[in-house]
Amino acid sequence: MTEKKVSIIFNDDEGDKYVFEGQEINLENVFGTVKDIENALKEKGYSTSIIGLKSVQKNSLDEFIKKIKSASDGIIFNLCEGALGKSSFEAHITGLLELYGLKFTGSGPLTLGMSLDKGLTKDILSSREIMTPEYCVLNAPPSKLKRTLKFPLIVKPLKEDASLGIDSGAVVNTMKELKKRVEYIIEKFVQPAIVEEYIDGREFNIAVMGNGKTKKALPPSEIVFVDFPEDKPKICCYEAKWVEESPLYHKTKPECPANIPEGFRDELQAVALRAYEIMGCRDYARVDVRVGEDGNIKVLEVNPNPDISPDAGFARAGKAIGLDYSDLISEIVSIAEQRYCLETR
Numbered sequence: 174m175t176e177k178k179v180s181i182i183f184n185d186d187e188g189d190k191y192v193f194e195g196q197e198i199n200l201e202n203v204f205g206t207v208k209d210i211e212n213a214l215k216e217k218g219y220s221t222s223i224i225g226l227k228s229v230q231k232n233s234l235d236e237f238i239k240k241i242k243s244a245s246d247g248i249i250f251n252l253c254e255g256a257l258g259k260s261s262f263e264a265h266i267t268g269l270l271e272l273y274g275l276k277f278t279g280s281g282p283l284t285l286g287m288s289l290d291k292g293l294t295k296d297i298l299s300s301r302e303i304m305t306p307e308y309c310v311l312n313a314p315p316s317k318l319k320r321t322l323k324f325p326l327i328v329k330p331l332k333e334d335a336s337l338g339i340d341s342g343a344v345v346n347t348m349k350e351l352k353k354r355v356e357y358i359i360e361k362f363v364q365p366a367i368v369e370e371y372i373d374g375r376e377f378n379i380a381v382m383g384n385g386k387t388k389k390a391l392p393p394s395e396i397v398f399v400d401f402p403e404d405k406p407k408i409c410c411y412e413a414k415w416v417e418e419s420p421l422y423h424k425t426k427p428e429c430p431a432n433i434p435e436g437f438r439d440e441l442q443a444v445a446l447r448a449y450e451i452m453g454c455r456d457y458a459r460v461d462v463r464v465g466e467d468g469n470i471k472v473l474e475v476n477p478n479p480d481i482s483p484d485a486g487f488a489r490a491g492k493a494i495g496l497d498y499s500d501l502i503s504e505i506v507s508i509a510e511q512r513y514c515l516e517t518r
């Protein structure tokens with residue numbers, strides 16, 4: 174029997190640099206995850222290759238295209254989160270794969286493009302009866318606010334992820350703070366700011382896997398805020414997510430399965446499945462929600478290309494249903510393979 178082939182594609186760039194307490198810290202890049210996925214697939218008998226896309230090198234895109242074209246006899250595990258230094262090109266990479274007739278894991282260009290725009294995602298979800306926090310999109314600091322928006326509010330870049338631009342200053346309580354923060358986001362990220370009702374409630378991530386009738390939501394994971402400083406808003410800011418040196422990193426603890434009643438778990442899973450379906454997600458994705466004071470589940474965002482590293486929420490949710498890391502990764506590949514099989518029938 175010939176070995177099945179998987180090519181893992183990723184952004185071959187240095188990790189982000191972050192200034193913490195005056196010190197520049199180098200954060201890890203995605204290469205560790207690439208190796209973990211490679212090992213997981215090898216364990217399951219796949220043959221693997223790794224194809225990186227560099228942002229800075231001249232001709233990097235030409236080289237990348239040459240290599241992906243040679244991967245046409247297998248499936249591509251897509252870990253690209255952008256291209257040429259732009260997160261908005263995340264969708265374009267999958268467009269390229271589709272144009273070359275290549276098979277790949279995860280969502281396609283339309284879903285990736287729509288989901289990156291948090292405002293558009295919320296417009297689509299709310300028009301289909303999924304609740305999301307009240308919001309507005311601003312291209313300039315506002316002189317007054319929509320009547321439905323009440324302080325405290327949270328200000329985020331419209332089209333980023335990984336908590337870029339989200340620190341304790343993102344939650345604002347006055348018009349003055351709001352104007353300043355909107356200005357900061359527009360200038361720093363060269364894009365509009367999205368201003369949302371700040372939901373000071375429990376936060377859950379729900380991983381979803383599969384397609385059509387066989388898709389399923391995994392056990393919800395709760396982000397538990399442990400001994401969080403009183404003077405800081407309880408949010409998964411950039412430092413809490415990525416900067417191990419920061420005390421906030423150790424004060425947001427994912428708990429999976431979340432300690433919640435079955436009925437509520439079912440509700441969270443139903444919302445996540447619906448949001449996944451509405452956004453046209455494929456194979457696997459993660460839905461982030463918060464619960465309002467009124468008990469309503471409000472979707473913050475849909476992540477059609479979620480962090481799939483062994484220590485991230487998705488892998489934890491897999492473990493909660495008995496899938497170890499290699500089971501989870503090979504399951505994602507099988508789900509994608511089955512989808513292509515059905516498409517060509």
Ligand SMILES: Nc1ncnc2c1ncn2[C@@H]1O[C@H](COP(=O)(O)OP(=O)(O)O)[C@@H](O)[C@H]1O
Binds near residue numbers: 336373
């Ligand atoms: N409306 C909101 N109310 C309360 N917290 C929020 C809200 N929006 C975002 N957050 C906090 O900020 C984090 C990152 O926001 P999110 O919209 O998920 O963007 P990202 O794409 O950067 O993950 C969330 O995990 C949550 O802790």
Ligand SMILES: [Mg+2]
Binds near residue numbers: 335336461474
């Ligand atoms: Mg998020």
